[in-house]
Amino acid sequence: MKIYNSLTNKIEIIDKKETYNFYVCGPTVYDFLHIGNMRPFITADVLIKYLKFKNKNIKYIINITDIDDKIIDKAISEKNTEKKISEKYTINFLEDFKSLNLSEPNSFLKISDFIDEQIKFISKILENDKGYVKNGDVFFDIYKSKKQYGILANKKIEDLIPNKRLSENDNKNNPLDFALWKKTDKGINFKAPWSEGRPGWHTECATLNYLFFQKEKVDFHFGGIDLKFPHHENERIQYLAVENCELSKFWIHNGHLNFGEHKMSKSLNNTILIRDFIEKYDSNTLKIIFYKMNHTSPIDLTTLLIEQSAAEVQKIQNIYNKISYYKITNKITNSKKKYSYLNDVLKNLENNLNLPNCLTVLQEIIKEINKSLSDSSLSYELLEQFQIINQKLLGFNFKYTVYSLADEELILEYEKCKKNKNYQQSDLLREQLKLKNII
Template sequence: MKLYDSLISNFKEIDLSKVLIYTCGPTVYDYIHIGNARPLILTDIIIRYLESMDIKYKYLLNITDIDDKIINKSLEKKISEEDYSKKFTKAFLEDLDFLNIKRPTAVVPISSKINEILFFIDNLVEKGFAYEKSGNVYFDISKWENDYGALSNQNIKNLNIGEKIKKDENKKNPQDFILWKKTEIGKKWLSKWGLGRPGWHTECAVLIDDFFKTSINIHVGGIDLKFPHHENERIQYIAKNLRELSDVWLHNGHLSLENIKMSKSLKNTILVRDYVKENGSNSLRFIFLNSNYKQPLNINQELIDYSKEWILKIEFMLKTINWSTRVGELILTNNTPIDDNFNSYKYLTKFKKFLNDDLNTPLVISLIDEMCKSINKQIKNKMLDSTYLKLKTILKTLGFSFEIKDLSNKDIDKIKKWREMISKKNFQKADKLRNELKEENII
């Protein structure tokens, strides 16, 4: 599989019998929004595709349950940080299910890895890559000037104290970042440097180091995390292990809502659970797949409406095949689809080719449209070849989920009666039966 590596700004080939994947998970201080869902669905496509190819994988997702936002929210709500973070961790896992996302190999809350974090930080201090000052521990960027900034393509000398680098008199260099934070507020743990809690940038490096015991193959995350989070995560891992963290850094583009960048701070987000309730999970998956994962994506009502129309078109076709084959109006064969020159339509070969080419899902969507066009023609001719089965394979691999009812004898009798009423031109009774069948999710 060829993927675009943000570190080298070029494509890299991943051809392994087992793939190690890490994706940055949520900070559980609120429900996730659809922007947070983009890297999760991107990773879901990868692991589903690997499964379809019988390639093994290990996929780790973190949960940030130690954070200033959680502390502030729990104080505001007058409940413990632990109870607050557990509530939204549970909500996050529910949202994964709402989105039909396969559960990772492991989902690890960072609060369960404090000992590992302390060991990791102490290792960096002993090697001279981190230092303690007033109970805080900082990573010393000056020791890694030639490596730091490579991921985000920035020169360390041009980095100034600004929005993303807070001024701190304890730092040797303005760009140094905190690994262990002395704190008086919120939950804290005892370390050799005093009471405190871990810095955000350390947790991902520690989890990868602890879980995989080696470098990983694919690191997934949103483009907004590239600097400073991924940059800081990467440099810590390199400092401890003297090797690159990941073969490929896969970054998805950010989301906008009506041309304004989606952000919780701007309060212009759509919660995943609200979106799914209103539009269905297939709709959001289609929107993401119908655009290049690297590109920014603007969500608007026109796009949502289009996605729902596309999903309904597929669903209607699948339901039609389901009932019409059961009542004998459509014959399903295993014939290979061929063109006018008797050449085979190699749909699955094309599908794999597109996904292998940096997850070119827009071309896959075009391929599905082409297959549906062929299938609808075949439905009219009452004879269906293996295009249908191949389509189902592709839809499943992409993570689309359609509720196609397993028809009972009673359902089949009702369908036959409906078709009979149509043939007898008893349209009033036919319409009544049709409405009943629609309500029962059969047609």
């Protein structure tokens, strides 16, 4: 299996091993999430499902940023406590996550549960002389890691500096230095050797990676492309400062979801919330939209694209309905034919998660199923491949129809009348089946 690694800018082969470690940067819980926020989780899920299908073990962690300035601001504007705000939006995030039929991580880790660990992690950076304390704030000193900084973002320090200016109340020595610990009396704060305050955002993820994957390292670290710099670069450089090795073997960044000419984002007010999307469509439709492009490419979302994807989902659901009906009226056979659909999907996934091609294979197997439904030759082998591709690999949740006993009898009676050319009776039964939405 090979996949694009943002760290090396190359498509690289994944080492063969028994357990793979995953980390996806989770949300700051101050508002509802929109569909674009879920692309990293959906991308990670496809890789996880593939590896699980190959009988590999997965260790998977998602963090939840439950202390942040945005939460404080929201608490002030809603006249509520920070805790209530972060709890409310954590619950909402977990509900949204569940609604997408994704592989559950081993843990969702709330960052407020790991303050002592972050203080210890910052202390290690200071011990290794890679940071400095100034008036109660702690900063990472970029110039002491000059050679290694910017490799992930593919940027040189000299090129980055002109974009950064020191503001008047900045305590830091250099514009690129970033806060590991912020002294503050605003909002919830914690005691540390340097001051009362809060850890910096970049330190959260670096600490969790250090704590949970220290010995074996992370294999895949996921996030949207906007996290590549500075967030991931800053996570990476802290880890290097403490462990003197790379934080993750692969960095996997997904492209933006654009909507109406711009990136979908809260600040631009052009978002579709996950819960609103799921209410109107479903998780299958969202996945089809994402799978139409390679995970690293941006997606230009339009109403037409959503409607087309919803129609494709309906088409696949119709096949499930037809198969359910067929199972009552026909026998599934053992096929003499060998089908390669499953193999084709696996090969496409192994080739840098080529999801657009996987969708093409899905179209081909649907054609084959339609053919065998019409000539009564549907086989276990074909059905099994169809189910594995949909459920186990692409993470769709199509359902077979469950008929009541009475409905099953009605179907059988209708088919019997048709076969015996009892058209008057079969027409009557047909109307009943239509009324029940069975045919």
